[in-house]
Amino acid sequence: MLIFKLAIRNILRQRRRSVLTGLSMAGGYMLFVFSISLLEGSWSNVVDIFTLDQTGHVQIHKDDYAKRPKIYKTIADNAAVETLLNGHSEVSGWAPRAYSPALAYGGDKTSVAQIMGIDVTLEPTVTRIKQKVSEGTYFDDQPDADGYFKAMIGRGLANKLNLAVNDEIVLISAGADGSIANDVFVISAIVGNAASFDRFGVFLPLAVAQEFLAIGGDVHEYALLSRDKHDNERLAKDLQAVLPMLKVSPWQEIEATFYRTMQSDKQGNYFTMGLIVFIVFIGVLNTVLMSVLERTKEFGVLKSIGCRPSELVKLIFIETVMLATASILVGLVLIVPVIMWFTEVGLKLDLAVDMGGVVFDTMKGDFSAYVILMPMGFMLATAAVISLPPGLRAARILPREAMGSH
Amino acid sequence: MKTVIETKNLARVFGAGETRVTALDHVSITVKQGEFTAITGPSGSGKTTLLQLIGGLDEPDSGDVLLSGANIAQMSGAKLSDFRRDHIGFIFQSYNLIPVLSAEENIEYIMLLQGVPEKARKSRVREMLALVGLEGLGDRRPSNLSGGQQQRVAVARAMASKPDIILADEPTANLDSATGIALLEVMRDLNQQMNMTFVFSTHDYKIMDRADRLIHLEDGVVQLDEFRNS
Ligand SMILES: Nc1ncnc2c1ncn2[C@@H]1O[C@H](COP(=O)(O)OP(=O)(O)O)[C@@H](O)[C@H]1O
Numbered sequence: 283m284l285i286f287k288l289a290i291r292n293i294l295r296q297r298r299r300s301v302l303t304g305l306s307m308a309g310g311y312m313l314f315v316f317s318i319s320l321l322e323g324s325w326s327n328v329v330d331i332f333t334l335d336q337t338g339h340v341q342i343h344k345d346d347y348a349k350r351p352k353i354y355k356t357i358a359d360n361a362a363v364e365t366l367l368n369g370h371s372e373v374s375g376w377a378p379r380a381y382s383p384a385l386a387y388g389g390d391k392t393s394v395a396q397i398m399g400i401d402v403t404l405e406p407t408v409t410r411i412k413q414k415v416s417e418g419t420y421f422d423d424q425p426d427a428d429g430y431f432k433a434m435i436g437r438g439l440a441n442k443l444n445l446a447v448n449d450e451i452v453l454i455s456a457g458a459d460g461s462i463a464n465d466v467f468v469i470s471a472i473v474g475n476a477a478s479f480d481r482f483g484v485f486l487p488l489a490v491a492q493e494f495l496a497i498g499g500d501v502h503e504y505a506l507l508s509r510d511k512h513d514n515e516r517l518a519k520d521l522q523a524v525l526p527m528l529k530v531s532p533w534q535e536i537e538a539t540f541y542r543t544m545q546s547d548k549q550g551n552y553f554t555m556g557l558i559v560f561i562v563f564i565g566v567l568n569t570v571l572m573s574v575l576e577r578t579k580e581f582g583v584l585k586s587i588g589c590r591p592s593e594l595v596k597l598i599f600i601e602t603v604m605l606a607t608a609s610i611l612v613g614l615v616l617i618v619p620v621i622m623w624f625t626e627v628g629l630k631l632d633l634a635v636d637m638g639g640v641v642f643d644t645m646k647g648d649f650s651a652y653v654i655l656m657p658m659g660f661m662l663a664t665a666a667v668i669s670l671p672p673g674l675r676a677a678r679i680l681p682r683e684a685m686g687s688h
Numbered sequence: 689m690k691t692v693i694e695t696k697n698l699a700r701v702f703g704a705g706e707t708r709v710t711a712l713d714h715v716s717i718t719v720k721q722g723e724f725t726a727i728t729g730p731s732g733s734g735k736t737t738l739l740q741l742i743g744g745l746d747e748p749d750s751g752d753v754l755l756s757g758a759n760i761a762q763m764s765g766a767k768l769s770d771f772r773r774d775h776i777g778f779i780f781q782s783y784n785l786i787p788v789l790s791a792e793e794n795i796e797y798i799m800l801l802q803g804v805p806e807k808a809r810k811s812r813v814r815e816m817l818a819l820v821g822l823e824g825l826g827d828r829r830p831s832n833l834s835g836g837q838q839q840r841v842a843v844a845r846a847m848a849s850k851p852d853i854i855l856a857d858e859p860t861a862n863l864d865s866a867t868g869i870a871l872l873e874v875m876r877d878l879n880q881q882m883n884m885t886f887v888f889s890t891h892d893y894k895i896m897d898r899a900d901r902l903i904h905l906e907d908g909v910v911q912l913d914e915f916r917n918s
């Protein structure tokens with residue numbers, strides 16, 4: 283196509299200027315991709331940490347249990363829910379849970395504690411509970427030789443009650459039926475550390491907790507993982523549609539405060555990036571305007587031989603977008619290895635951050651179509667927009683500029 | 689022969705007050721198809737202004753320009769662009785080729801704007817280059833052509849779109865006299881072989897000598913309009 287040839291040659295005409303303009307766009311693109319990669323990578327790392335530690339990607343409750351937990355707000359129709367979850371292709375793992383506050387005794391010390399009844403085999407398909415065992419062994423749901431069931435307790439509780447593995451712990455709580463619940467358990471493991479969210483937790487096998495709390499076969503919560511973690515909100519919607527009697531919530535609702543913080547941090551970063559790209563393009567706009575003014579006579583000639591004004595807008599548009607495309611491709615080639623390294627290996631942080639027993643010690647990037655394409659689309663759109671004022675300027679040039687000047 | 693151009697009481701004034709200049713003062717001329725007309729007159733007499741008005745590059749303050757029966761004084765925007773593209777060929781004093789396009793591409797570009805299919809474009813480019821005697825030089829850029837060669841490319845570009853008329857503003861002024869006369873011979877041949885209508889301005893006597901008709905301007909007024917036997 284002659285118009286593309288014309289555009290390419292016009293770009294190559296002021297070679298040094300085009301290269302400099304191109305480099306500023308390539309640099310802007312690389313910076314944009316790099317910071318979005320790190321931004322998305324770090325946040326997704328944090329989200330992984332707490333979803334895989336506790337919340338899962340989606341939770342199912344009775345009524346408003348997530349906001350106002352009460353022992354009687356239980357899910358009774360487990361069979362239907364579990365059949366649904368087992369058969370759902372988007373659900374990669376699920377686990378039922380039962381909760382209640384309790385008083386815990388160890389020797390002559392006492393503390394408040396949070397009972398968490400978990401399914402011994404299903405829970406590890408959702409969370410990293412097994413990896414969090416710091417002392418002792420992951421428990422099972424069988425009583426020991428003396429008829430005691432096993433419990434795993436948080437580090438905070440172990441410290442406060444001065445308890446170690448194989449010690450006994452006494453729990454007192456209220457059953458759903460109003461009865462007083464109390465029993466003795468043997469500690470099989472200590473989980474997490476003193477900063478974990480579950481540092482005052484007491485994990486019991488689900489059936490044991492149900493019996494202790496007198497809730498029969500009911501549970502308080504299902505936590506599940508979505509095969510595509512980015513698509514968890516849609517999964518929650520799908521499940522909600524078939525479970526109208528229950529409340530299905532994505533983690534974004536469960537951890538609403540965190541989610542808002544994350545969103546506003548992202549927005550701040552995107553705004554900064556937008557500003558940087560804007561500044562880059564002010565330079566580009568200036569260059570394109572200059573190149574149009576230099577060619578006033580040429581555009582006058584084109585108009586006098588019958589080029590429509592719109593034809594000139596098109597020419598400047600093609601020139602600008604072509605230069606932007608070439609620059610972005612150069613930037614792409616240079617930045618892809620960098621973000622791939624950040625995604626695969628990552629930057630070891632000098633100061634590891636302990637997120638409740640899960641150590642966050644590497645700065646990771648995100649390498650996805652979004653990270654590459656979003657900045658690309660944004661920059662091409664900006665290039666297209668900034669080509670318009672110079673294009674309109676070219677279109678307004680009077681054809682008689684082509685003739686002898688006065 | 690049919691009338692290609694008709695101007696009626698064409699007037700154009702530049703500036704205001706002290707600097708007011710009447711560049712054209714009620715000029716009425718008629719040009720018929722196949723004519724080879726020179727517009728003559730001293731510098732500042734209004735030659736360029738007249739050619740610009742005829743070519744729709746400028747708007748008259750009053751009067752009409754009928755080109756092949758259409759009143760171009762009433763046209764604007766894309767409509768006027770398209771009219772120029774399809775009906776008028778231009779040759780400029782300083783050649784004004786697109787520097788980044790080769791000779792061939794310069795000629796081809798206007799046909800591209802006209803929407804001529806590629807094959808037809810290519811064959812017409814070859815035909816035009818042969819007509820102006822530039823076979824084999826089609827892939828050169830303007831900077832690798834002499835002034836005379838560049839102006840021939842400009843003639844070929846003007847012819848390529850099959851216009852009703854070719855307007856040339858002092859086409860030989862930047863060329864030495866022998867080259868200028870050679871260029872005029874090329875234009876003259878095209879006029880005689882293809883019956884193409886030319887209107888060109890000049891103040892060179894050797895060039896005027898080769899015209900069929902002389903329109904002499906002075907201070908924007910037609911002083912003389914005569915046909916000569918060639
Ligand atoms: N754009 C313009 N602005 C002001 N004056 C102009 C302009 N164009 C032409 N003129 C004046 O109009 C008169 C005729 O100019 P022109 O048509 O260029 O004459 P020529 O081509 O015969 O030398 C001159 O006095 C010139 O100074």
Ligand SMILES: [Mg+2]
Pocket residue numbers: 686735736737
């Ligand atoms: Mg002039």
